[in-house]
Amino acid sequence: MNNVVEINSLANQRIKDIAKLIKDSRDRQRADIIIVDGQREIEEAIRLLWEIEEFFYCPDFNKNKEIISIIKNNSKNNFQVSKKVFEKISYKKNPDGCLAVLKSKFLKLKDVKLKKNPLILILESVEKPGNLGAIIRTAYVAGVDLLILNDQKTDIYSPNVIRSSTGFIFSMPLVLSSVSETFSWLEKNNLNVFITTLKGSKNHFEVDFTEPSAIVFGTESFGISDSWQKRKVENIKIPMIEGVDSLNVSVSAGIIVYEALRQRKFLKK
Numbered sequence: 001m002n003n004v005v006e007i008n009s010l011a012n013q014r015i016k017d018i019a020k021l022i023k024d025s026r027d028r029q030r031a032d033i034i035i036v037d038g039q040r041e042i043e044e045a046i047r048l049l050w051e052i053e054e055f056f057y058c059p060d061f062n063k064n065k066e067i068i069s070i071i072k073n074n075s076k077n078n079f080q081v082s083k084k085v086f087e088k089i090s091y092k093k094n095p096d097g098c099l100a101v102l103k104s105k106f107l108k109l110k111d112v113k114l115k116k117n118p119l120i121l122i123l124e125s126v127e128k129p130g131n132l133g134a135i136i137r138t139a140y141v142a143g144v145d146l147l148i149l150n151d152q153k154t155d156i157y158s159p160n161v162i163r164s165s166t167g168f169i170f171s172m173p174l175v176l177s178s179v180s181e182t183f184s185w186l187e188k189n190n191l192n193v194f195i196t197t198l199k200g201s202k203n204h205f206e207v208d209f210t211e212p213s214a215i216v217f218g219t220e221s222f223g224i225s226d227s228w229q230k231r232k233v234e235n236i237k238i239p240m241i242e243g244v245d246s247l248n249v250s251v252s253a254g255i256i257v258y259e260a261l262r263q264r265k266f267l268k269k
Contacts, residue, residue: 004072007056008082015081018056018089018101025155032104034157037090039067039098044167046074053077054101058086061097071098091159104157107175109148109185118145119260120191120214122182124228126249127153127219133164134250135217140168142257148175148182153219179227186214193233195224196252198245200237207236209260220249 007015021028022035033053036042039062046052055075057068060083072078081089089099121144126132132154139147149156156176162169177185186193194207195216209215216233218224229235238247238255247255 004078004080006080007085010085010088012085014079015085015089018099022089022091022159025158028157029155034102034104034162035159036100036102036162037092037095037098037159038163038167039064039071039096041162041167041170042071042098042100043067045100045102045170046071048170050102050105050170051076052100052102054079056081056086056089056099058083058095058097061086061095068098071100075100107146107173109175109177109181112146112173112175114189114212115145117210117264118189118191118212119209119257119264120144120146120148120186121253121257122148122150122214122216123152123249124150124179124216124218124224125153125222126217129154129158129160130164131220131248131250132156133161133166133169135253136161136165136172136174137168138250138254138257140165140172142261144172144257146173146175148177148214150177150179150182151225152176179225183228183231193231194236195228195233196237196256197223197229197235198237200235202234202236203239204236204256205259207234209263213260215253215256215260217249217253220246 028035036045052075054077055071056079058081062068086095086097121139123135136147191212191214193214193216216224216228238252
């Protein structure tokens with residue numbers, strides 16, 4: 001088992017550094033790290049063989065010695081901290097006493113190996129961490145093969161994204177890419193591309209998702225950019241009652257993904 005360093009002082013420099021990183025996404029991105037606050041999410045990361053650089057735990061909040069021991073054995077550096085210290089570095093109102101620092105990692109499009117009949121989601125400029133996390137969670141449990149993020153507006157590995165994805169962010173293959181690079185890759189791999197717009201020519205249940213498909217979602221504020229709309233794509237919409245012009249993007253993604261799943265399970269010949 002790795003050695004454990006005890007920290008009981010709020011003045012400890014490493015604690016100050018972690019507390020700063022929790023608040024500043026730019027510093028986290030420059031350091032190329034992810035901070036994961038929560039036992040369940042850390043366990044999911046371990047299950048998927050993510051490397052844990054540092055593990056901070058507080059016995060006052062978490063008395064599960066077996067789980068603590070498992071996480072410690074999978075971490076390069078371990079710190080047992082006091083209750084006050086953990087409260088300083090945790091972003092949760094009711095912390096569970098487990099916080100880990102991981103190295104971030106993303107796929108590149110050139111490294112993606114697609115299945116025979118893939119289903120891919122593409123998110124353009126999603127702004128709200130809660131929406132991104134919820135889409136990741138839905139995509140993973142529905143069996144989506146890949147999530148591509150264009151012109152990302154939020155910190156992908158922010159605490160709120162990790163929490164709202166319930167740890168599935170570590171399971172879901174993620175790619176950061178430009179629209180032009182993404183579309184070229186989709187064409188090369190012969191995927192049908194559907195974009196979701198209010199003026200879609202067909203309802204989402206009137207199109208065929210049983211072939212290799214990529215579905216593009218934009219922001220709630222501005223929808224999908226012209227960069228996507230000027231390309232060879234099929235415009236689809238979710239029908240709504242008159243006078244209503246938007247759905248939460250994570251709800252929209254769930255509706256369409258599960259229609260694709262329904263078709264693939266029951267309509268494919």
